[in-house]
Amino acid sequence: MSKKNTETVITFGTFDVFHVGHLRLLMRAKSMGAQLIVGVSTDQLNYSKKGRYPVYSESERLEIISALKCVDAVFLEESLEKKRNYILEQNAHILVMGDDWKGKFDDLKDICKIVYLDRTPAISTTEVIEKIRL
Template identity: 35%
Template sequence: MTKRVGYAPGVYDLFHIGHLNILRRASERCDHLIAGVVSDEMTLMAKGKTPVVPLSERLEIVSHIDFVDEAVAETVPDKLDVWADHPFDVIFKGDDWRGTAKGDRLERKFAKVGVEVFYLPYTAHTSSTHLRSVLGITAS
């Protein structure tokens, strides 16, 4: 039997219950879970701000989560390049991506290589953006 490999990308900054929920739910839907921890540079490019917690520390935190079999730094902007280096069968995204232009693009790209995009419930009441706001942390 072939192992189903899942990939759960995220910045995982200011690690909180939403992150834990995504990783837990993703691990329930695959045999081997890779957590892609988005680098500071890629986060700045995608979100216009850098994480509060440095990449090395975020990797250390995520790699010690019981649900995670492997944690890798995501240092390229195209998820297909990540897939080429760390092949997976399913990519997990928060359901806030479903039906959006970026979610649709992701689905089209991965359909070409046979990778499923699976949406997991997004924890709306807790986010790193909200935590940054409450703590008074401005974009860096």
């Protein structure tokens, strides 16, 4: 059995107003291992990061992400500072994040491999929300 077939991949995000960029990131993350675990940011964490609450509640976002066939498990991420704890608790081998976070989690290289994926060009939740407002 190859190593990829046994590794657990973990990623984190708000995943508000779910779009194709989110889907592509999750599918690429899943392709790196046997299991994909997703930490979905709580409403409060999103507010502390962005100064606004998500459009969809944390329970709705958990339901959306957990329904995806590429996702094996979900949990609520309450704090950016707990990433190390979450990775260890979930026995993750690989942390995958969008490249907008590039370098921010390199201090975790002692416990897992870190991969920053290119974002899908010309799409973001902020842009989607702005289009809807127009």
